[in-house]
Amino acid sequence: MILWINAAIGLLVATTILLLIRRDKLHIRHGVFWLFVAVAFAGLGFAPPVVDWLAKILGVGYPPILAMLATITVLVIKILLMDIDQARQEVQLQRLIQRVAILEGSLQQRIKSDDEASKS
Numbered sequence: 312m313i314l315w316i317n318a319a320i321g322l323l324v325a326t327t328i329l330l331l332i333r334r335d336k337l338h339i340r341h342g343v344f345w346l347f348v349a350v351a352f353a354g355l356g357f358a359p360p361v362v363d364w365l366a367k368i369l370g371v372g373y374p375p376i377l378a379m380l381a382t383i384t385v386l387v388i389k390i391l392l393m394d395i396d397q398a399r400q401e402v403q404l405q406r407l408i409q410r411v412a413i414l415e416g417s418l419q420q421r422i423k424s425d426d427e428a429s430k431s
Contacts, residue, residue: 314357316356317353318355328346329342
């Protein structure tokens, strides 16, 4: 029974992600990762012996631990990629702020020089 619940959750998550991408609530770059997660949920729900088979090949004594380890590894990688993206966006934002400040300064100088020229 739990296998069908797991598969249903995977399909529900996949459907929700597709709707969020379609409505522009989720950027497609992030949506691809979450679709992968949903497909993995559904796939493991429909074919649970895959984890048992992989655990046997890798020599893991308790197969659910393999699934948990894989999940934790994928989530840590996702968090790392999100931090890298956030750092890149912060640098980009800082550069844009600096460019706007330079442009505002030069605009104010130009207005000031135009005002002085018109008074003469």
